[in-house]
Every structure is written in structure tokens, then in C-alpha cells.
Amino acid sequence: MAPLGDKSDTAEEAxxxxxxxxxxxxxxxxxxxxxxxxxxxxxxxxxxxxxxxFPSGVPWVRYHGIYKDLHLNLIWxxxxxxxxxxxxxxxSASLVIYASIQALKPDLIINAGTAGGFKAxxxxxxxxxxxxxxxxxxxxxxxxxxDLYGVGLRQSFSTPNLLKELNLKVGKLSTGDxxxxxPQDEASISANDATVKDMExxxxxxxxxxxxxxxxxxxxxxxIVDGEKPTAExxxxxxxxxxxxxxxxVTQVIDFINxxxxxxx
Numbered sequence: 001m002a003p004l005g006d007k008s009d010t011a012e013e014a015x016x017x018x019x020x021x022x023x024x025x026x027x028x029x030x031x032x033x034x035x036x037x038x039x040x041x042x043x044x045x046x047x048x049x050x051x052x053x054f055p056s057g058v059p060w061v062r063y064h065g066i067y068k069d070l071h072l073n074l075i076w077x078x079x080x081x082x083x084x085x086x087x088x089x090x091x092s093a094s095l096v097i098y099a100s101i102q103a104l105k106p107d108l109i110i111n112a113g114t115a116g117g118f119k120a121x122x123x124x125x126x127x128x129x130x131x132x133x134x135x136x137x138x139x140x141x142x143x144x145x146x147d148l149y150g151v152g153l154r155q156s157f158s159t160p161n162l163l164k165e166l167n168l169k170v171g172k173l174s175t176g177d178x179x180x181x182x183p184q185d186e187a188s189i190s191a192n193d194a195t196v197k198d199m200e201x202x203x204x205x206x207x208x209x210x211x212x213x214x215x216x217x218x219x220x221x222x223x224i225v226d227g228e229k230p231t232a233e234x235x236x237x238x239x240x241x242x243x244x245x246x247x248x249x250v251t252q253v254i255d256f257i258n259x260x261x262x263x264x265x
Contacts, residue, residue, distance in 0.1 A: 061075070
């Protein structure tokens with residue numbers, strides 16, 4: 001007689017297979033900044049919630065609508081109540097993606113946004129990357145095993161057909177809560193073998209993995225981290241143009257996904 005555990009394992013595998021072969025219908029797009037989000041809101045003619053699906057008092061904003069055969073939910077973490085700036089960073093991203101998964105039950109998560117790129121790894125301003133792996137670079141815990149937990153390396157959902165069709169660049173994504181890069185961060189990013197760096201991807205990957213929702217990461221390069229210009233200056237200089245490129249890329253990704261199953265990506 002087979003061990004009892006085998007039955008539950010088989011049932012779980014069957015559920016995963018069924019989910020991967022069911023047409024994708026509900027997509028959750030998480031974008032950290034309003035400037036990055038609004039072009040997609042306009043492109044897909046999404047409308048804001050009248051009655052929020054989120055807890056009272058949080059600044060999180062949901063736009064939603066139907067595009068072709070897909071129900072799109074675009075989530076923006078909103079503005080900080082005290083300072084009025086975008087609620088960027090890993091803490092905000094973790095909270096809002098957890099609440100969004102619970103409330104909206106997406107088939108697939110797309111974390112889209114801008115990122116810094118490394119010219120040493122072949123990145124240029126305006127490049128669009130689909131992240132193959134995501135990890136943290138500012139959670140340094142120099143204790144055996146805790147060090148691996150701090151890095152939190154996770155693979156994004158595999159999309160070989162999407163990559164082939166859209167000819168996007170592929171690279172590893174490293175996440176931290178600072179826009180600039182300290183020498184310690186630089187060493188960790190190098191250890192992560194990252195081509196691009198952002199401020200939310202690995203946090204989204206952690207929650208998505210925890211709740212077993214496939215996630216992909218579409219990142220547009222606004223600034224060259226190992227270049228000659230100050231990061232903040234170059235980021236602001238290129239934000240508008242790169243955001244337009246991001247909107248185009250995410251639209252292409254959504255068009256490719258429409259009518260397909262997870263297993264076809």
C-alpha cells in the first residue's frame with residue numbers, strides 16, 4: 001500500500017496541472033509608481049474602484065477592466081499619507097501584493113516597472129528585461145543558512161514562448177530599498193549576478209511563492225547604475241520616455257498572454 005502522503009501529493013500535482021492548462025483570465029499587474037501606472041490605465045481603459053477591495057485607510061489603488069478575454073487588475077500602492085510620494089519599496093510591495101492576491105485571486109502576476117541597469121552586463125537605457133531570477137541585495141545576514149534566507153533567491157515563472165515571440169532581454173533582478181548603491185550593496189548585487197536592480201521585485205516574488213501564484217517581472221531601464229551620471233538625475237531625466245517603452249512592452253506581453261494557458265507561456 002502506498003503511503004498516505006502520496007495521495008495528497010498526487011492530488012496537489014493534479015491541481016497544478018489543471019491550473020496550468022486552464023486559459024488565463026485574471027491578471028494582476030503591480031506597479032510601484034503612479035507615473036509608471038497611468039499609461040497602462042489609459043491604454044487598457046481601466047477604471048478606479050468606487051468601493052475598494054482593500055482595508056479602510058490604506059492608500060492602495062486598484063484599476064480594473066476587461067481587455068479582450070482578460071480581466072485586468074492594475075494595483076498601485078498609492079501615495080504616502082504623510083509625505084505625498086509614491087509608496088515605493090519592499091514593505092509596501094509585500095503588503096499590497098498579499099492583500100491583492102487574497103482579494104482578487106489572480107491566475108498570474110506581472111510586476112512591471114522601471115529599474116537601474118548595469119552596462120557591465122549589457123544594459124542600456126530603454127532596454128526591457130524579463131527577469132529570470134530575483135533576489136535581495138540588502139538583507140545581509142552573515143550566519144550559515146540565514147545568509148541564503150536573506151538573499152531570498154527565487155526563479156520567476158518560466159515563459160520561453162513569450163521570450164521567443166517578443167524578443168525581450170533576459171537578466172537577473174536584484175532588489176533593495178535604496179535608490180543608490182552602497183559598496184556593500186554593490187558586492188551583493190555582483191554576487192547575485194544581476195543585470196537590473198529595483199525596489200520591489202524580490203518582495204513580490206516572496207509573496208507570490210508563498211501563496212503559489214506564478215509571477216513574471218517586466219523591467220525597463222531608466223538609468224545605468226555603473227555609469228557616469230548620478231542615479232537620481234538620470235532616473236528623472238529618462239523616466240517619461242522609458243515609461244512609454246514600458247507601456248508598449250507590457251501591452252505586448254498582455255496581447256501574447258490573451259487566450260493562452262500558463263503552460264503555453
